[in-house]
Amino acid sequence: MKETRYFYVPDAASATELPADEASHAVRVLRMKPGDEMVLMDGVGTFFKAEVAVASPHHCVYRVVEEMPQLPQWHGRYHIAMAPTKLMDRTEWMLEKVTEIGVDEVSLLNCDNSERRVAKPARLEKILVSAMKQSRKAWKPVLNDMAAFRKFVSEPRGGMKFIAHCYEEIPRTYLYDELCGRDVSEAVTVLIGPEGDFTPDEVRMAVDAGYVPVHLGQSRLRTETAAMVAVMMMHLSAGE
Amino acid sequence: MKETRYFYVPDAASATELPADEASHAVRVLRMKPGDEMVLMDGVGTFFKAEVAVASPHHCVYRVVEEMPQLPQWHGRYHIAMAPTKLMDRTEWMLEKVTEIGVDEVSLLNCDNSERRVAKPARLEKILVSAMKQSRKAWKPVLNDMAAFRKFVSEPRGGMKFIAHCYEEIPRTYLYDELCGRDVSEAVTVLIGPEGDFTPDEVRMAVDAGYVPVHLGQSRLRTETAAMVAVMMMHLSAGE
Numbered sequence: 001m002k003e004t005r006y007f008y009v010p011d012a013a014s015a016t017e018l019p020a021d022e023a024s025h026a027v028r029v030l031r032m033k034p035g036d037e038m039v040l041m042d043g044v045g046t047f048f049k050a051e052v053a054v055a056s057p058h059h060c061v062y063r064v065v066e067e068m069p070q071l072p073q074w075h076g077r078y079h080i081a082m083a084p085t086k087l088m089d090r091t092e093w094m095l096e097k098v099t100e101i102g103v104d105e106v107s108l109l110n111c112d113n114s115e116r117r118v119a120k121p122a123r124l125e126k127i128l129v130s131a132m133k134q135s136r137k138a139w140k141p142v143l144n145d146m147a148a149f150r151k152f153v154s155e156p157r158g159g160m161k162f163i164a165h166c167y168e169e170i171p172r173t174y175l176y177d178e179l180c181g182r183d184v185s186e187a188v189t190v191l192i193g194p195e196g197d198f199t200p201d202e203v204r205m206a207v208d209a210g211y212v213p214v215h216l217g218q219s220r221l222r223t224e225t226a227a228m229v230a231v232m233m234m235h236l237s238a239g240e
Numbered sequence: 241m242k243e244t245r246y247f248y249v250p251d252a253a254s255a256t257e258l259p260a261d262e263a264s265h266a267v268r269v270l271r272m273k274p275g276d277e278m279v280l281m282d283g284v285g286t287f288f289k290a291e292v293a294v295a296s297p298h299h300c301v302y303r304v305v306e307e308m309p310q311l312p313q314w315h316g317r318y319h320i321a322m323a324p325t326k327l328m329d330r331t332e333w334m335l336e337k338v339t340e341i342g343v344d345e346v347s348l349l350n351c352d353n354s355e356r357r358v359a360k361p362a363r364l365e366k367i368l369v370s371a372m373k374q375s376r377k378a379w380k381p382v383l384n385d386m387a388a389f390r391k392f393v394s395e396p397r398g399g400m401k402f403i404a405h406c407y408e409e410i411p412r413t414y415l416y417d418e419l420c421g422r423d424v425s426e427a428v429t430v431l432i433g434p435e436g437d438f439t440p441d442e443v444r445m446a447v448d449a450g451y452v453p454v455h456l457g458q459s460r461l462r463t464e465t466a467a468m469v470a471v472m473m474m475h476l477s478a479g480e
Contacts, residue, residue, distance in 0.1 A: 073458045093333060100465050102458075135460045176476055217480060218313045218342075220375045225340050232472045236416055240457060 005030060005038045006133040008140070012042040012050075016061055023060040026052070032060065041132065043140030045070055070138035074102055077159065077187040078234045081107035081152060082227045083194035086115035092127050094224035098231045099131035099141055102240075107144040109152055113196035119146055149202055152191075153209045159187025162214045163206040164226060166197050170204075175214040175230060179237035190214075190230040195223055245270060245278045246373040248380070252282040252290075256301055263300035266292070272300065281372065283380030285310055310378035314342055317399065317427040318474045321347035321392060322467045323434035326355035332367050334464035338471045339371035339381055342480075347384040349392055353436035359386055389442055392431075393449045399427025402454045403446040404466060406437050410444075415454040415470060419477035430454075430470040435463055 007022045009015055018026055018040075026032045032052050040048040040062070047068040054061035080103055084091040095106065110117050124143055132140050160182060162175055179188065191198075191206060198206075207213055216229050247262045249255055258266055258280075266272045272292050280288040280302070287308040294301035320343055324331040335346060346368075350357050364383055372380045400422060402415055419428065431438075431446060438446075447453055456469050 097465055097468075100459060100461055101469065134462065137459075217475065219340060219377075221340055222374065225337055228337075228468075229341065229472065232469065233476065235457065236473065236476050 002037075005032065005036075006136070007038055007040050008043060008129045008133065009040045009048075010043055012040040012046070012048050012064070013067070018060040018062065020058065023058060026060045027055045027057055037065075038062070040064075041138045041140075043129075043132065043138070045072070045138050047138045072139070073137075074235060074240045075184040075238060076234075077104045078102065078231060079105040079107065079187065079189040080192065080227050080231055081109050081189060082192040082223065083109045083111045083114045083149075084116045084119050084146070085223050086195060088116065088119070090222070090224040091116075091119070092124065094227050095124055095127050095143075096131040097228045099128050099137070100135045101228070101231050102137075102235060103141050103231050104139075105142045105144065107152065108146040109149050109191065109194075110146050111149045111194050112199045112202060114194045115196070116194075117146070121145060149198075150205065153206045153211065157187075157189055159189065161189045161191075161209075161211045162230075163191040163198065163203060163211040164214050164216055164230065165193060165203045166215070166220075167200060167203065170200065170213055172213045172215045175216055176233045176237060178212060178214060179233055182237070184238040188234050190227075190234075192223060192227045192230060242277075245272065245276075246376070247278055247280050248283060248369045248373065249280045249288075250283055252280040252286070252288050252304070253307070256303075258300040258302065260298065263298060266300045267295045267297055277305075278302070280304075281378045281380075283369075283372065283378070285312070285378050287378045312379070313377075314475060314480050315424040315478060316474075317344045318342065318471060319345040319347065319427065319429040320432065320467050320471055321349050321429060322432040322463065323349045323351045323354045323389075324356045324359050324386075325463050326435060328356065328359070330462070330464040331356075331359070332364065334467050335364055335367050335381075335383075336371040337468045339368050339377070340375045341468070341471050342377075342475060343381050343471050344379075345382045345384065347392065348386040349389050349431065349434075350386050351389045351434050352439045352442060354434045355436070356434075357386070361385060389438075390445065393446045393451065397427075397429055399429060401429045401431075401446075401449075401451045402470075403431040403438065403443060403451040404454050404456055404470065405433060405443045406455070406460075407440060407443065410440065410453055412453045412455040415456055416473045416477055418452060418454060419473055422477070424478040428474050430467075430474075432463060432467045432470065
């Protein structure tokens with residue numbers, strides 16, 4: 001049995017050929033030929049069973065055989081907002097893992113203690129797409145451009161909102177307990193700070209904007225681990 | 241305020257100087273001098289506040305000031321047994337993360353579909369030690385040498401035992417549900433297969449040996465993600 005090949009085609013329903021990089025991969029690397037089957041995902045909830053109609057080195061025209069919508073695998077809307085790590089591969093790893101586990105939206109924050117204030121969206125998008133394919137999801141997380149912390153927390157945002165921090169002197173509850181009692185259809189946003197944590201000022205600003213201050217349990221976690229643990233908590237607390 | 245420096249000294253209570261690599265790091269990299277404070281961890285539950293007595297390029301003699309046992313941060317005993325990934329950095333990443341999140345024992349399995357049948361214990365130990373220091377744990381996970389799957393499952397083992405697999409045709413329950421009802425003092429062992437999964441034969445062999453077949457939820461997870469998710473489930477199901 002031939003392995004099924006997955007391709008990301010944002011406008012799969014209306015388009016008739018693969019985007020350039022996917023076409024090149026299909027034809028030049030995988031050597032796909034007319035009649036070969038493939039699965040397209042549009043990143044917004046639909047798989048398409050398709051077959052190759054025309055294959056040339058730079059083009060791969062396809063014909064859709066069947067449209068297969070994927071039901072959302074969780075309720076609510078999961079949003080993680082994190083200050084990217086000094087070493088970018090840790091943030092990239094986090095993006096891969098939260099996509100596998102399941103997340104709707106990822107925001108990057110520019111904080112007072114941030115050790116990294118720029119990110120390359122194109123590279124991060126590639127990681128999301130690769131993880132989406134690998135974990136067979138028809139939904140691609142939305143990745144937002146880096147935003148200033150102050151701007152981010154001042155934006156209106158529905159659902160439950162949390163800020164994780166490590167200050168013993170600023171009261172915190174346990175995120176998992178907070179999540180367990182919720183209506184699972186509610187949106188959840190969790191903010192994770194940089195390596196040096198949010199500043200007390202930032203925590204206060206978030207609290208004033210309606211974010212509930214939380215901790216993530218007894219273990220001292222790296223930034224990228226904390227983001228992933230928060231996403232796991234969203235799922236497990238909803239019985240998913 | 242000077243940053244506290246952590247060193248791993250397996251026999252910290254009886255020894256009087258740092259092991260060679262830690263001594264070199266303390267004296268040559270961190271330029272520690274007599275009188276400087278440090279914290280030693282013995283990997284089996286105790287921190288020692290100490291101060292440098294003698295510092296020479298290859299030796300660092302210390303004097304223990306205070307013994308500070310760390311209470312276990314979770315109940316029971318968490319054991320993850322995983323087939324190492326083809327790309328070793330994925331397994332290394334997993335070791336770092338489960339150490340941060342908290343695990344007692346990690347075993348490496350040699351399975352029918354394994355893409356990697358050798359591992360370098362010395363390198364993996366270094367990762368565990370680094371993660372233990374970073375997450376301020378006085379307990380170091382035990383890392384077992386690679387073992388043949390058949391041998392591993394045939395060994396007597398107390399507590400709850402699970403094997404995660406992806407076969408729709410072999411009945412599975414949800415690991416998190418199984419864990420939620422347990423007596424939290426019970427030991428838990430979860431087996432995670434290689435990239436190509438366990439073979440049906442291996443799953444049957446484990447089931448015959450008392451392992452409960454489970455899945456890890458709706459998402460399709462990579463091997464190393466599955467191992468980490470299983471460890472998260474152990475903690476969250478115990479309310480930790």
